[in-house]
Amino acid sequence: MKFAKRMQVFSAGEGTANYSEDQKHKIKPHKLPNLRDCDCVLVHCECGFRRVTLPPLDANGSVPKWFPSWRKLF
DSSP states (O other), X not given: OXXXXXXXXXXXXXXXXXXXXXXXXXXXXXGGXXXXXXXXXXXXXXXXXXXXXXXXXXXXXXXXXXXXXXXXXX
C-alpha cells in the first residue's frame, strides 16, 4: 500500500511543503515465501487484513477430497 506523506517546514515566516510516497506493508515481504501452500493474505481497504487458506479447485470447480476439511475457508 502506498501512502502520501506531507511535511511542512516553516522558517523566517515562510513555509514549504514536501510530499513523498511511502510504502507500508501489512506483512513484511520476506515473510511471504514462508506461507504454506494454499495460504494467502486478504487485504480489505476498510477492514484490515487476515491470513486465510483458500482450497485448491478441481477442473469441475469443486474442492478435492484429499484436501483436509479443517483447512477449508468455507
